[in-house]
Amino acid sequence: xxxxxxxxxxxxxxxxxxxxxxFEYDQNLISKAKELNCRWSQTLKCWYIEEKPAxxxxxxxGFKELAWVxxxxxxxxxxxxxxxxxxxxxxxxxxxxxxxxxxxxxxINKLKRKRYSENTIKTYCSLFKHYMAYISPMAIxxxxxxxxxRYIDYIVxxxxxxxxxxxxxxxxxxxxxxxxxxxxxxxxxxDRPRKSKELPxxxxxxxxxxxxxATTNLKHKTILGLLYSGGLRNGELIGLRLEDILWxxxxxxxxxxxxxxxxxxxxxxxxxxxxxxxxxxxxxxxxVVESLNRKQYSQGSVRKIFKKACDTAKIIGHCRVHDLRxxxxxxxxxxxxxxxxxxxxxGHGSSKTTEIYTHVAKTKYNEIKxxxxxIFGK
Numbered sequence: 001x002x003x004x005x006x007x008x009x010x011x012x013x014x015x016x017x018x019x020x021x022x023f024e025y026d027q028n029l030i031s032k033a034k035e036l037n038c039r040w041s042q043t044l045k046c047w048y049i050e051e052k053p054a055x056x057x058x059x060x061x062g063f064k065e066l067a068w069v070x071x072x073x074x075x076x077x078x079x080x081x082x083x084x085x086x087x088x089x090x091x092x093x094x095x096x097x098x099x100x101x102x103x104x105x106x107x108i109n110k111l112k113r114k115r116y117s118e119n120t121i122k123t124y125c126s127l128f129k130h131y132m133a134y135i136s137p138m139a140i141x142x143x144x145x146x147x148x149x150r151y152i153d154y155i156v157x158x159x160x161x162x163x164x165x166x167x168x169x170x171x172x173x174x175x176x177x178x179x180x181x182x183x184x185x186x187x188x189x190x191d192r193p194r195k196s197k198e199l200p201x202x203x204x205x206x207x208x209x210x211x212x213x214a215t216t217n218l219k220h221k222t223i224l225g226l227l228y229s230g231g232l233r234n235g236e237l238i239g240l241r242l243e244d245i246l247w248x249x250x251x252x253x254x255x256x257x258x259x260x261x262x263x264x265x266x267x268x269x270x271x272x273x274x275x276x277x278x279x280x281x282x283x284x285x286x287x288v289v290e291s292l293n294r295k296q297y298s299q300g301s302v303r304k305i306f307k308k309a310c311d312t313a314k315i316i317g318h319c320r321v322h323d324l325r326x327x328x329x330x331x332x333x334x335x336x337x338x339x340x341x342x343x344x345x346x347g348h349g350s351s352k353t354t355e356i357y358t359h360v361a362k363t364k365y366n367e368i369k370x371x372x373x374x375i376f377g378k
Contacts, residue, residue, distance in 0.1 A: 004029065004067035008056060008074055008162045013041055013048055015126035019055065019074075021047040025318030028066055036062045042303075044164065045073075049152045060335070073160045101129045102141075110180050115260065127172040140176070148173060153275065200326035204358050207315055208327060211306075214313035220305045222278040223289055226252075227302075229322065230265040231328035231346055233258065234321050240288040242279075247272065254347065264349040329354065333361040 006029065007022040021038060023029055030047070036058065038047045049055060060069045103125055111121045134151050135143055155161045155169060177183050203211070208228055215221040227237055231254045243251040251264045251273070267275075275288075284290045289297040306321045325346070332342050343354040 007070045017051045018048040124172040202330045203327045210313040215309045227324040229268040230273040231325045234299045265345045329357045
């Protein structure tokens with residue numbers, strides 16, 4: 001059996017220098033990652049650990065019996081044992097005083113006025129501080145397109161950051177020059193990474209049924225049922241208020257979804273029965289789903305509920321809560337629902353975003369006869 005590989009990639013997450021652990025889904029590797037104090041990042045879509053002196057050695061030794069840890073990207077293509085120990089210890093960070101960097105007040109105020117989410121504000125501020133530290137002592141107002149692209153080259157070629165992190169950094173930088181200073185959008189022509197064309201992971205109707213049947217807790221079944229029944233995002237589910245359930249119309253009102261857009265989506269008759277029983281038993285006061293202290297539920301708790309349900313239902317492969325939304329959209333298209341209606345239910349601003357589900361819907365393959373079957377006359 002070919003040994004599994006874990007690739008280490010440098011990145012920045014929540015103002016910390018971290019190592020991303022890139023590997024194919026494997027429950028044993030996930031268990032070991034947790035044991036080694038690695039954490040899952042929904043933003044980076046991977047496991048990560050804070051980069052500290054010789055942490056790669058801890059990872060190599062920890063995964064020794066399970067996988068080969070590829071740390072070559074951290075050392076310019078060399079293996080860790082080819083580097084002098086003293087050289088790695090003396091290596092200094094390029095951001096020695098990152099905590100002393102003071103962000104322009106106008107940058108933070110503009111983010112808040114634009115009503116960016118708290119997570120986005122925190123991410124933008126962290127990434128922009130690293131950029132400021134890199135070009136220091138140059139004033140950020142004096143930076144040219146060449147200076148910014150030099151920093152992008154640095155994060156790509158030396159820091160080996162993922163393309164998703166590169167895009168976030170570009171957005172954080174452009175927000176200052178275009179959003180705060182008001183310069184024209186064409187002022188900075190910054191090279192962006194090519195977008196990866198990944199198809200959404202879709203669960204079959206049979207798998208959805210298994211997940212919901214495996215969930216015996218009424219509250220948990222309500223959470224998962226609402227996510228799939230309405231194609232909701234995790235954040236939209238926990239933001240649902242009791243008044244957002246439009247019982248007579250079999251609809252759910254989503255207020256302030258992604259992009260601060262309101263929309264309505266579906267509420268299945270089957271889900272209404274479950275939801276009414278849940279409301280009678282748990283008696284939430286404001287939010288549809290509340291914590292024990294009657295406060296808003298957390299997205300982390302929803303992720304744990306979904307993971308447990310998938311494990312109980314023996315669903316193979318790495319699944320995310322968002323897969324329920326992907327599955328909702330794909331199943332509608334497979335049933336012949338017009339793409340425009342699916343777009344409105346999902347709250348997509350462009351039909352091109354919704355069109356990705358046509359690539360995973362089974363309907364376009366239903367009429368195709370496999371040539372091998374024709375050869376054998378079946």
